[in-house]
Amino acid sequence: MVAEDRDVESSLRPKDLSEFIGQHRVREQLQLVLTGAQRRGTPPDHVLLSGPPGLGKTSLAMIIAAELGTALRLTSGPALERAGDLAAMLSNLVEGDVLFIDEIHRIARPAEEMLYLAMEDFRVDVVVGKGPGATSIPLEVAPFTLVGATTRSGALTGPLRDRFGFTAHMEFYEPADLQLVLARSARILGVDLRPEGAVEIAGRSRGTPRIANRLLRRVRDFAEVRGNGTVDRSTARAALAVYDVDELGLDRLDKAVLGALVRSFGGGPVGVSTLAVAVGEEPATVEEVCEPFLVRAGMLARTPRGRVATAAAWTHLGLVPPPDAVTGAGQAVLFD
Ligand SMILES: Nc1ncnc2c1ncn2[C@@H]1O[C@H](COP(=O)(O)OP(=O)(O)O)[C@@H](O)[C@H]1O
Ligand SMILES: [Mg+2]
Numbered sequence: 001m002v003a004e005d006r007d008v009e010s011s012l013r014p015k016d017l018s019e020f021i022g023q024h025r026v027r028e029q030l031q032l033v034l035t036g037a038q039r040r041g042t043p044p045d046h047v048l049l050s051g052p053p054g055l056g057k058t059s060l061a062m063i064i065a066a067e068l069g070t071a072l073r074l075t076s077g078p079a080l081e082r083a084g085d086l087a088a089m090l091s092n093l094v095e096g097d098v099l100f101i102d103e104i105h106r107i108a109r110p111a112e113e114m115l116y117l118a119m120e121d122f123r124v125d126v127v128v129g130k131g132p133g134a135t136s137i138p139l140e141v142a143p144f145t146l147v148g149a150t151t152r153s154g155a156l157t158g159p160l161r162d163r164f165g166f167t168a169h170m171e172f173y174e175p176a177d178l179q180l181v182l183a184r185s186a187r188i189l190g191v192d193l194r195p196e197g198a199v200e201i202a203g204r205s206r207g208t209p210r211i212a213n214r215l216l217r218r219v220r221d222f223a224e225v226r227g228n229g230t231v232d233r234s235t236a237r238a239a240l241a242v243y244d245v246d247e248l249g250l251d252r253l254d255k256a257v258l259g260a261l262v263r264s265f266g267g268g269p270v271g272v273s274t275l276a277v278a279v280g281e282e283p284a285t286v287e288e289v290c291e292p293f294l295v296r297a298g299m300l301a302r303t304p305r306g307r308v309a310t311a312a313a314w315t316h317l318g319l320v321p322p323p324d325a326v327t328g329a330g331q332a333v334l335f336d
Contacts, residue, residue, distance in 0.1 A: 050153035104148035218243050
């Protein structure tokens with residue numbers, strides 16, 4: 001992510017639950033978890049936030065700490081390579097702190113095992129020395145709340161998943177919610193965004209607030225350079241055409257994936273790794289970034305034998321679907 005994006009993103013982050021748009025179920029559930037714990041005067045249960053990128057997991061983690069009035073300590077699965085990395089983090093916690101581990105499914109095994117004990121008993125065993133002389137020293141950890149975020153809850157081990165008291169499943173946003181996100185961001189950024197302009201951008205944001213905000217900034221550039229700064233429907237349409245964002249919001253990578261699936265593999269089934277090689281991407285990116293939306297848009301189905309393009313995908317690419325093409329979402333068995 002470029003620096004400008006990162007700065008803007010943090011200025012656009014909702015700061016408390018009331019500013020957090022959409023995700024009504026998750027918000028209601030979380031509110032109960034937090035209020036219940038506050039009334040009892042104990043740190044809330046550990047929380048797992050699960051869902052595709054850009055839906056508000058990091059924002060929610062920060063909001064949890066803000067609502068509790070405690071500090072947020074931030075780290076990520078890939079940064080916790082050794083158990084010692086985690087022990088250092090844990091020993092610095094103050095009672096009630098929120099420890100946020102992003103991409104928690106990528107945590108290394110020894111750190112994960114240490115985390116079990118910390119989550120359950122608020123203590124860790126630090127092993128000192130090697131071989132027969134090694135001793136393990138128990139270390140107390142201040143009671144804390146772990147908030148884990150993951151784009152792949154299926155990749156979490158059972159024991160880790162079981163230690164979270166609450167899992168929030170983040171869903172893609174409805175266009176109406178994305179319009180609210182856009183209106184709020186436009187207000188903060190000082191963009192003259194008209195309702196029809198918001199409708200146009202929301203419809204192409206793949207159900208994702210981060211993408212909505214990014215498109216808003218690109219459309220703003222276009223409106224300021226080529227127009228008078230106002231973002232109405234026609235400005236939004238013209239701008240999004242320049243940036244290659246199609247009517248459904250599919251971007252280059254989505255289109256490459258669908259194109260390869262249909263043109264090189266006859267619509268599938270094909271394994272995700274093969275598909276990823278065909279588009280020159282990491283399998284994880286294809287799986288975690290592209291596929292959830294393509295599945296939801298009814299373009300791609302995950303089947304036991306591999307990925308399959310639906311009739312809608314062929315049509316979207318301007319091709320005639322073969323007679324045996326699966327039709328729409330929910331038809332084929334969807335798996336994780
Ligand atoms: N519910 C929401 N309401 C308003 N803005 C949101 C919401 N969820 C996400 N955003 C916006 O999208 C951006 C990305 O959200 P983030 O929390 O970083 O997603 P994730 O961690 O799931 O990838 C945030 O900076 C924020 O501007
Ligand atoms: Mg995040």
